[in-house]
Amino acid sequence: xxxxxxxxxxxxxxxxxxxxxxxxxxxxxxxxxxxxxxxxxxxxxxxxxxxxxxxxxxxxxxxxxxxxxxxxxxxxxxxxxxxxxxxxxxxxxxxxxxxxxxxxxxxxxxxxxxxxxxxxxxxxxxxxxxxxxxxxxxxxxxxxxxxxxxxxxxxxxxxxxxxxxxxxxxxxxxxxxxxxxxxxxxxxxxxxxxxxxxxxxxxxxxxxxxxxxxxxxxxxxxxxxxxxxxxxxxxxxxxxxxxxxxxxxxxxxxxxxxxxxxxxxxxxxxxxxxxxxxxxxxxxxxxxxxxxxxxxxxxxxxxxxxxxxxxxxxxxxxxxxxxxxxxxxxxxxxxxx
Amino acid sequence: xxxxxxxxxxxxxxxxxxxxxxxxxxxxxxxxxxxxxxxxxxxxxxxxxxxxxxxxxxxxxxxxxxxxxxxxxxxxxxxxxxxxxxxxxxxxxxxxxxxxxxxxxxxxxxxxxxxxxxxxxxxxxxxxxxxxxxxxxxxxxxxxxxxxxxxxxxxxxxxxxxxxxxxxxxxxxxxxxxxxxxxxxxxxxxxxxxxxxxxxxx
Numbered sequence: 298x299x300x301x302x303x304x305x306x307x308x309x310x311x312x313x314x315x316x317x318x319x320x321x322x323x324x325x326x327x328x329x330x331x332x333x334x335x336x337x338x339x340x341x342x343x344x345x346x347x348x349x350x351x352x353x354x355x356x357x358x359x360x361x362x363x364x365x366x367x368x369x370x371x372x373x374x375x376x377x378x379x380x381x382x383x384x385x386x387x388x389x390x391x392x393x394x395x396x397x398x399x400x401x402x403x404x405x406x407x408x409x410x411x412x413x414x415x416x417x418x419x420x421x422x423x424x425x426x427x428x429x430x431x432x433x434x435x436x437x438x439x440x441x442x443x444x445x446x447x448x449x450x451x452x453x454x455x456x457x458x459x460x461x462x463x464x465x466x467x468x469x470x471x472x473x474x475x476x477x478x479x480x481x482x483x484x485x486x487x488x489x490x491x492x493x494x495x496x497x498x499x500x501x502x503x504x505x506x507x508x509x510x511x512x513x514x515x516x517x518x519x520x521x522x523x524x525x526x527x528x529x530x531x532x533x534x535x536x537x538x539x540x541x542x543x544x545x546x547x548x549x550x551x552x553x554x555x556x557x558x559x560x561x562x563x564x565x566x567x568x569x570x571x572x573x574x575x576x577x578x579x580x581x582x583x584x585x586x587x588x589x590x591x592x593x594x595x596x597x598x599x600x601x602x603x604x605x606x607x608x609x610x611x612x613x614x615x616x617x618x619x620x621x622x623x624x625x626x627x628x629x630x631x632x633x634x
Numbered sequence: 635x636x637x638x639x640x641x642x643x644x645x646x647x648x649x650x651x652x653x654x655x656x657x658x659x660x661x662x663x664x665x666x667x668x669x670x671x672x673x674x675x676x677x678x679x680x681x682x683x684x685x686x687x688x689x690x691x692x693x694x695x696x697x698x699x700x701x702x703x704x705x706x707x708x709x710x711x712x713x714x715x716x717x718x719x720x721x722x723x724x725x726x727x728x729x730x731x732x733x734x735x736x737x738x739x740x741x742x743x744x745x746x747x748x749x750x751x752x753x754x755x756x757x758x759x760x761x762x763x764x765x766x767x768x769x770x771x772x773x774x775x776x777x778x779x780x781x782x783x784x785x786x787x788x789x790x791x792x793x794x795x796x797x798x799x800x801x802x803x804x805x806x807x808x809x810x811x812x813x814x815x816x817x818x819x820x821x822x823x824x825x826x827x828x829x830x831x832x833x834x835x836x
Contacts, residue, residue: 337699339703340699340703341695341696341698341699342698343698343701343702343703343704343705344703344704344705345703345705345707593692593695593696594692596695597691597692597694597695598688598691
């Protein structure tokens with residue numbers, strides 16, 4: 298196998314097959330994330346959630362997908378047609394691109410990832426920032442005041458929280474000394490008798506807190522779903538979208554949720570290490586727990602008012618994240634000399 | 635490390651919204667006066683309170699998730715109806731098989747939306763349909779118009795028309811909602827009979 302992999306053509310075949318496989322896995326995962334969210338939200342609201350299509354409603358998403366795919370691909374009059382069509386595509390493409398560098402696990406010497414980039418986390422940040430273009434352009438091209446307001450809110454929100462999001466992870470990088478996601482996930486310590494992997498949340502709990510809040514804001518999820526805001530903006534940037542283009546936005550949103558969950562797993566919960574659980578399954582378990590956390594937050598908190606959102610971002614999270622960086626740096630210098 | 639970072643969470647602001655719903659548009663970050671303003675840690679106290687409120691909310695939702703759903707799985711399970719529930723109509727017969735309806739059209743007159751059409755005809759010795767002088771040759775109810783008020787049942791002098799318990803009346807064409815005499819004369823469910831018997835006893 299390794300001989301085949303080292304051969305240039307064989308290498309490309311492996312990579313292409315892996316990409317196709319990952320695309321399939323991630324798409325399926327997205328579908329079942331939506332199912333999981335609907336069931337979990339239902340349970341929290343004392344109802345069963347989808348349970349009609351297939352066993353436990355597991356085929357609900359197939360039914361929804363078919364329905365959306367066969368809807369008329371409608372472009373309203375007086376929209377900027379080209380941008381209107383391209384905007385959701387940008388969102389989906391950006392959301393998928395992030396998965397190129399996310400390592401899922403290392404199992405029997407098989408690497409479950411596409412690329413092991415030494416600045417992996419930066420790649421993810423760079424790519425996931427593109428999501429804001431999808432929302433802003435979609436809101437602008439719709440030629441609708443609600444959509445435009447949704448897009449404007451999204452741009453302000455994403456820019457505000459991206460700073461805190463990036464800074465919340467800096468202590469992690471300082472502790473690990475690498476931006477490679479694999480190195481961060483495989484971070485091990487030697488504390489007296491204990492030598493082995495450790496979840497980094499124990500070392501940067503504040504960083505995790507800021508990460509969770511900022512990531513929720515970055516993915517436009519409740520309580521930070523101001524760009525969509527069904528009640529105020531009748532869907533915000535999504536107002537004019539329907540059918541497949543709406544599906545693309547929807548897909549991008551849930552892909553981003555999985556991405557930030559996977560990232561949290563890698564950065565704070567020791568990636569694919571979990572006692573004797575096989576690596577890929579350990580990763581899966583952790584991601585599902587993180588997804589539940591996001592769903593739980595959505596089920597609990599009401600949407601923030603806009604000024605509260607900005608205040609939380611700029612006056613609380615950003616200074617807190619900076620303080621976290623400085624304190625961690627001081628401690629690191631004190632400990633390591 | 636934890637201690638120092640605990641301090642970092644103390645600056646005011648941020649997570650106040652859930653606990654101060656009535657404070658409105660106050661730009662002032664300091665919360666409304668607390669019972670113990672003299673204590674030096676007034677600010678940090680409020681943040682702790684607010685975070686506690688958030689956690690309390692999270693605990694509440696998780697607690698709800700542990701309880702079983704309250705949903706009635708509708709097509710399989712149905713909630714019990716009142717015994718006086720007013721659903722679709724039935725025309726009754728006497729025990730000897732004769733129709734009760736005497737074609738008086740009082741139901742049609744009582745109907746507030748005018749959804750009942752009665753065309754009466756004379757009974758003859760050869761063809762006796764009801765015990766009275768006349769009977770309803772045509773009896774139609776437009777179920778799309780009917781508001782299920784039950785006035786027809788109240789108006790009927792011979793208790794010929796009654797409202798039964800069925801409420802699942804959806805169909806595929808408008809024509810099928812014109813309930814004709816054949817359909818209305820279908821045998822009644824037993825609980826309607828029980829209700830009518832109880833009514834007669836009173």
